[in-house]
Amino acid sequence: MIEGHGDDLYRKYARTITANFSSNIYNGARHEGLTEHLCKALRRQAGQEGGQDLLSAYPEPEPYTLEQRLAGIHRLQGRECVCVTNGATEAIYLIAQALSGRRTSVLQPTFSEYADACRIHGHRLSSLYQLPAEREGFRFAPEVQCVWLCNPNNPTGTVVPRRQLENLIRENPDICFVIDQSYEAFTQCPVLDAAEAAAWPNVFLLHSMTKRYAIPGLRLGYVTGNGQLLQQLRRLRMPWSVNALAIEAGLYLTEHADALQADLPRCLAEARRLRQQLQSLGVMDVWESDTHFMLIRLRYGQASELKAYLANRHGLLIRDASNFEGLDKRYFRIASQTPAENDLLIKAIGQWLAEEA
Amino acid sequence: MIEGHGDDLYRKYARTITANFSSNIYNGARHEGLTEHLCKALRRQAGQEGGQDLLSAYPEPEPYTLEQRLAGIHRLQGRECVCVTNGATEAIYLIAQALSGRRTSVLQPTFSEYADACRIHGHRLSSLYQLPAEREGFRFAPEVQCVWLCNPNNPTGTVVPRRQLENLIRENPDICFVIDQSYEAFTQCPVLDAAEAAAWPNVFLLHSMTKRYAIPGLRLGYVTGNGQLLQQLRRLRMPWSVNALAIEAGLYLTEHADALQADLPRCLAEARRLRQQLQSLGVMDVWESDTHFMLIRLRYGQASELKAYLANRHGLLIRDASNFEGLDKRYFRIASQTPAENDLLIKAIGQWLAEEA
Numbered sequence: 001m002i003e004g005h006g007d008d009l010y011r012k013y014a015r016t017i018t019a020n021f022s023s024n025i026y027n028g029a030r031h032e033g034l035t036e037h038l039c040k041a042l043r044r045q046a047g048q049e050g051g052q053d054l055l056s057a058y059p060e061p062e063p064y065t066l067e068q069r070l071a072g073i074h075r076l077q078g079r080e081c082v083c084v085t086n087g088a089t090e091a092i093y094l095i096a097q098a099l100s101g102r103r104t105s106v107l108q109p110t111f112s113e114y115a116d117a118c119r120i121h122g123h124r125l126s127s128l129y130q131l132p133a134e135r136e137g138f139r140f141a142p143e144v145q146c147v148w149l150c151n152p153n154n155p156t157g158t159v160v161p162r163r164q165l166e167n168l169i170r171e172n173p174d175i176c177f178v179i180d181q182s183y184e185a186f187t188q189c190p191v192l193d194a195a196e197a198a199a200w201p202n203v204f205l206l207h208s209m210t211k212r213y214a215i216p217g218l219r220l221g222y223v224t225g226n227g228q229l230l231q232q233l234r235r236l237r238m239p240w241s242v243n244a245l246a247i248e249a250g251l252y253l254t255e256h257a258d259a260l261q262a263d264l265p266r267c268l269a270e271a272r273r274l275r276q277q278l279q280s281l282g283v284m285d286v287w288e289s290d291t292h293f294m295l296i297r298l299r300y301g302q303a304s305e306l307k308a309y310l311a312n313r314h315g316l317l318i319r320d321a322s323n324f325e326g327l328d329k330r331y332f333r334i335a336s337q338t339p340a341e342n343d344l345l346i347k348a349i350g351q352w353l354a355e356e357a
Numbered sequence: 358m359i360e361g362h363g364d365d366l367y368r369k370y371a372r373t374i375t376a377n378f379s380s381n382i383y384n385g386a387r388h389e390g391l392t393e394h395l396c397k398a399l400r401r402q403a404g405q406e407g408g409q410d411l412l413s414a415y416p417e418p419e420p421y422t423l424e425q426r427l428a429g430i431h432r433l434q435g436r437e438c439v440c441v442t443n444g445a446t447e448a449i450y451l452i453a454q455a456l457s458g459r460r461t462s463v464l465q466p467t468f469s470e471y472a473d474a475c476r477i478h479g480h481r482l483s484s485l486y487q488l489p490a491e492r493e494g495f496r497f498a499p500e501v502q503c504v505w506l507c508n509p510n511n512p513t514g515t516v517v518p519r520r521q522l523e524n525l526i527r528e529n530p531d532i533c534f535v536i537d538q539s540y541e542a543f544t545q546c547p548v549l550d551a552a553e554a555a556a557w558p559n560v561f562l563l564h565s566m567t568k569r570y571a572i573p574g575l576r577l578g579y580v581t582g583n584g585q586l587l588q589q590l591r592r593l594r595m596p597w598s599v600n601a602l603a604i605e606a607g608l609y610l611t612e613h614a615d616a617l618q619a620d621l622p623r624c625l626a627e628a629r630r631l632r633q634q635l636q637s638l639g640v641m642d643v644w645e646s647d648t649h650f651m652l653i654r655l656r657y658g659q660a661s662e663l664k665a666y667l668a669n670r671h672g673l674l675i676r677d678a679s680n681f682e683g684l685d686k687r688y689f690r691i692a693s694q695t696p697a698e699n700d701l702l703i704k705a706i707g708q709w710l711a712e713e714a
Contacts, residue, residue, distance in 0.1 A: 002596050007415040016428040023415060031412050039396040055388050058364040058380060058573040086443060089595050113595070120593055217601030234479055237451050238470070239359050241443060245602050251666030 001112045006319035006333065007216070014312035019224060021334035022319040024154060024293045026186065026262050027341075029214030033259075037252045038245060039132055050131050054244045056310070061239035066250045070222060073254060074194035080227035081198050083234065086241045088182050088208045088221030089113055091233075095178055095204050095223070096121045098232040101175075107138070107149040109156065109295075109324040111180070114148040129326050138168060146176045151191055152183040154332040157289025158191040164193070169200055182208035182221070185262060185282035186291045194224040197357050201226050213253045218246045250326040267292050271336035277346050283353060295321060303332035314348040358469045362674035363690070364573070371669035376698040378691035379676040381511060381650045383543065383619050385699075386571035390616075394609045395602060411601045418596035423607045427579060428510055431551035431613060437584035438555050438573055440591065441607070443598045445539050445565045445578030448590075452561050452580070455589040456503050460531075464495070464506040464626060466513065466652075466681040468537070471505040486683050503533045508548055509540040512690040513676050514646025516546040523549070526557055539565035539578070542619060543648045551581040558583050568612045570617055575603045585640045624649050628693035634703050640710060650692035652678060662687035663709060671705040 007023035042054055063084040070082045085091040096117035104123040106114050118125055128138060140147065152159045167175055184191050184207065197205045209220040219260070220242065223230060242250075253260060271292040278296065280288045287295040298306065303320045310316040321331040336342060364380035371705060389523045398411055420441040427439045442448040453474035461480040463471050475482055480503070485683060526534055541548050541564065554562045563678060566577040577599065580587060628649040635653065636643045644652040655663065660677045667673040678688040693699060 001417045002412060002591070002594070005415075005418060005596060009414055020414075025413060025415075029413060035399045038399060042392045053574065055391065055572045055574045056382060057366055057377075058362075058382075059576075061362060075535075086600075087597055089597060093595050105446065111449060117595070118575045215412045216597070217410065217412045219416075219597060219600040234359070237359070238446050238474070239362060240446060240573070240576060243576040243600060244601060246693060 001116050004112075004323045007317075009317065013315070013317075015315040019314040019337055019344060020317045021337060021341075022317040023216070024183065024333075024335045025211065025212045025216055026267065026268060026292065027264055027335070027337045029260070031214070033256060034213075034215070034249060034252055038249060041248050042245075057072065059240055059242065059244040059247055062234070062237070063242050063250070066242075066247055066254070067222075069175075069251065069254050072180070073257075074224055076195055076198055076224060077227065080230060081224055083230050083237070084242055084247075085221050085223065085237075086218035086243075086246075086357050087182065087210055087216075088206050090237075090241060091204075091206050091221050091223045092121075092178075092180075093117045094233045094236055096123065097236055099123070099176060099178075102145040103143050104146040104148065105140055106325075107153070107250075109321075109326040110148075110150045111154045112152075112324065114178070114180075115325065118148075124148065127325060135208075140172070140175065144175060146178065146315050147172075148178045148180070149312060150180040150182070151226075152187045152189070152261070152291045154183065155293070155295045155319070155324055155327075155331075157291045157294050158287070159187050159191065159290040162190040162192060169203060173202060176202050176204070178204045178206070180198050181207040182206060182211045183213040183291055186264065186267070188264065188268065189290045198225050198227075201229060204229065209250055209253060215249060215253075218249050220246045220250050243302040257296045258339060267336070270339055270342065273339075274334075274336045276343045277342075278349070281346075281349065293333060295327075295331060295333050295351070298330045298332070301356060302329045302330065304346045306332060306349070310345070310348055314344070314351075316345055316348055318345075358473050358680075360709075361469075364674075366674065370672075370674075372672040374668065374670040374674045375403045376694055376701060377674045378694060378698075378702060379674040380573070381690075382568065382573055383571045383624065383649065384692070384694045385624065386617070386621055388571070388707070390613060391570075391572070391606060391609055397605060398605050399602075411605060414601070416597055416599065416601040416604055419591070419594070420599050420604050420607070423599075423604055423611070424579070424612050425707065426608065427581075430614075431581055433555055433581060436613045438581055438587060440580040440587050440594070441599055441604075442578050442580065442594075442604070443569055444573075444576035444598075445537065445563050447594075447598060448561075448578050448580045449535075449537075449564050450477075451590045451593055452482065454593055456498065456533060456535075459502040460500050461503040461505065462497055463500045463682075464504070464510070466678075466683040467505075467507045468511045471507075471535070471537075472682065475505075497529070497532065501532060503535065504529075505535045505537070507537040507645075509544045509546070510689075511540065511650045511708060512650070512652045512681055512684075513644050513646070514648045514651050515645040516544055516548065519547040519549060521531055526560060530559060530714065533559050533561070535561045537563040539563060539568045540648055542569040542623070543621065545621065545625065547701070555582050555584075558586060561586065566607055566610060572606060572610075575606050576637070577603045577607050624693070627696055627699065630696075631691075631693045631699045631703070634711045635706070636701075638703075638706065638710065646692070650690060652684075652688060652690050655687045655689070658713065659686045661686065663689060663706070666709050667702075667705055669710075671701070673702055673705055675702075699707045 100121035319333040361406035422438040676690040
C-alpha cells in the first residue's frame with residue numbers, strides 16, 4: 001500500500017501541522033550528534049582524491065560492516081544471521097517473496113504491508129483477529145504454513161507475552177513465523193531475544209533502526225534469524241539496496257546506542273496519562289496498549305472527520321485507522337508526544353466534541 | 358549478483374587504492390554544492406519543532422515531488438510516466454517482477470543484474486550476443502516476449518544507433534523492450550528521447566541519476582515510459598523505497614543540472630587517448646567504445662592477475678570483466694579517469710608487461 005499510511009505530512013492541510021501524532025516514531029530522539037556526524041562524513045569525503053566517498057563511491061553491495069556489527073550486538077553467530085535492509089519494509093517484501101505461494105495467516109489488525117507483500121507474491125492469505133478479549137491464545141487452521149505477527153503490534157500497541165510466543169513456535173515447527181519487533185525498544189514487556197530466536201529454524205525476526213532511533217527518513221531495518229533461513233533472503237536481494245548515508249548512520253547509531261535510548265519509563269508514563277485523559281472524555285474507547293501509541297474507537301462520528309478537523313483547525317495530525325483490516329470508520333491511532341503536545345490534542349478533541357454537540 | 362561488480366573498494370588490498378578505474382562513475386563530478394546543500398538540509402531540519410524533517414519524518418511513500426519534476430524535464434505527460442527508484446537496480450528488479458515468467462532475451466555481454474533479476478522472477482532466459490562484428494542488426498527468436506539491452510552498453514561502451522533501435526521497437530510491437538540508458542549523459546551518439554519512447558506502449562526506459570551525477574552512494578534512478586505500462590511497476594513497488602536524503606539530493610541536482618553536466622567532449626577525448634595508448638602497447642585489444650569506459654581483452658595472461666598486480670603494487674583498481682556472460686578470463690573493463698591517473702595506469706601496465714616478460 002503506497003497511500004494511506006500514517007505520517008502523511010507530505011499532503012497539504014489548511015494549517016501547518018505543528019504536532020504529528022500520526023506516526024509511531026518516538027518524538028524524544030535527539031539527532032544533533034547523528035546530523036553532525038553525517039555532515040562531517042559527507043564533507044570529509046567530498047574533498048578527498050580517490051578513496052571511499054559517501055556520495056561518489058558505491059556502498060557495500062550488502063552492508064557487510066553493519067551486519068557484522070549487529071551480529072555482535074545481538075550475540076549472534078555471525079553476519080550470516082543478520083540481513084540489513086532498506087527499512088524493515090524491504091525485509092517484509094523479501095520474506096514474502098522467499099515464502100511465495102504459501103498458505104499464510106496474518107494476525108490482524110496490523111501493519112498492512114505484510115498482507116500487501118504476501119498478496120503480491122501469491123500467498124493464499126487468511127486473517128486471524130486479535131481483539132482485547134481474545135489475547136489469550138491463537139488457533140491456526142491446520143493448513144497454515146506461515147504466520148505473520150507484529151509485536152508490539154501496530155496499531156493496537158499490544159504485546160503477545162514472550163512465553164506464549166515461545167510455546168507457539170515450539171509447538172508449530174512446521175510453520176514459518178515472521179515476527180516484526182520494530183517497536184521492541186518501546187515496551188517494557190519481554191519480547192523475543194534475537195540470539196534465542198536464531199536457534200529456531202523457522203523464525204524471521206524483524207527489527208527497525210528507523211523506529212528505535214527515530215530515523216524513518218533514512219530507511220534502515222534488519223532481519224535476524226538462523227543463517228540458513230536468512231540465506232533464502234540473500235538469494236533474492238538486490239545489491240546496494242541500503243545507501244551509503246543510511247549505512248554510515250547505522251554504524252554511528254550502534255556505536256552510540258546507549259546515549260540514544262529513549263527514556264522509556266517517562267515515555268510510557270506520559271502515554272498512560274494521555275490514554276486515561278482520552279478515555280475520561282467518555283466518548284471513545286482506548287485500547288490497552290503496552291507501548292507509546294494507541295488505537296482508539298470513537299463512540300460517535302468518524303475518524304476521518306476528526307482527522308480533518310484536527311489537521312485543518314488545530315494543525316494536529318492523527319492517523320485515521322479505518323483502513324486497517326478488521327477495523328472500521330470509527331478507529332484512529334495516535335502516538336503519545338510531549339506532555340504539552342498531548343495537552344493540545346486533548347483540548348482540541350474536547351473542542352471538537354463541544355462543536356459537534 | 359551481490360559480489361563481483363566493479364567498485365569493490367570495500368575489499369582490502371595490499372596498498373591503498375589511489376585511483377579507481379573499476380566503476381563507470383564519472384570522475385570529474387564536483388559534489389561540493391550538493392554536500393553543502395545536504396548538510397544545510399540536515400541541520401536546518403534537525404533544529405525544528407515539528408514539520409518535515411529529513412531524518413525523523415518518513416519520506417514521501419512514492420517520491421511524488423521528484424517524479425513530477427522529472428516529468429517536466431523530460432516533457433512527459435505527467436508523474437504517471439516516471440517511477441523514481443532506489444537506484445536503477447530497484448527498477449531492474451521491479452520490471453523483472455512485472456514481466457515474471459516471460460520468454461526473455463538479454464543482449465550480452467552486459468550488466469549482470471538484468472539476467473539475475475529475470476532468473477529470480479522465473480523468466481525463461483536466452484542470450485543474444487553483440488560483438489563488434491555483429492553490431493549491424495538483431496534477430497530475435499520468434500517466441501521472445503521481452504528484450505533487455507543497455508545503451509550505451511556496459512561493459513562494451515557501444516551504442517546501438519537510435520534509428521536502428523526505433524525500427525526494432527516499431528517492427529516488434531509484441532515485444533516489451535527494457536532499455537537501460539544509465540550512461541546516456543556520457544555519449545555523443547543519439548539515444549532514445551524519453552518523451553518519444555513514452556509514446557510506445559512497450560518500452561521501459563531506465564535512467565540513472567547515480568551515473569549522471571556520480572552519486573552511487575545515494576542510489577537514485579528512474580524509469581520513464583507510458584503511464585499505463587508504468588502502472589505495472591507502481592502496483593508492485595513498496596512504500597518509502599527512496600530515502601529522504603536521496604530525494605533531497607535528486608531535487609537539488611535537477612535544479613542545478615546544467616552546472617553539473619560532465620564536460621563531455623573533454624571526457625571522451627581523454628578516453629580516446631587512453632584507448633589508443635593501451636592499444637599501442639600491442640598486447641591487448643581495446644573495444645571501440647562510444648563512451649568513457651572500455652572493455653579490453655588481454656592477448657596474454659589473465660585479467661584477475663593484472664587486477665591483483667595493479668591493486669597491490671600500484672594502488673590502481675580495475676574491473677575484472679571475466680564474469681560478464683560471454684566473456685572470459687582475458688577481459689577487463691576500465692573507465693577513463695584524469696589524464697594524470699590514466700598515465701599512471703598506462704605506466705603500471707607497461708611495468709607489468711616488463712616484469713611478466
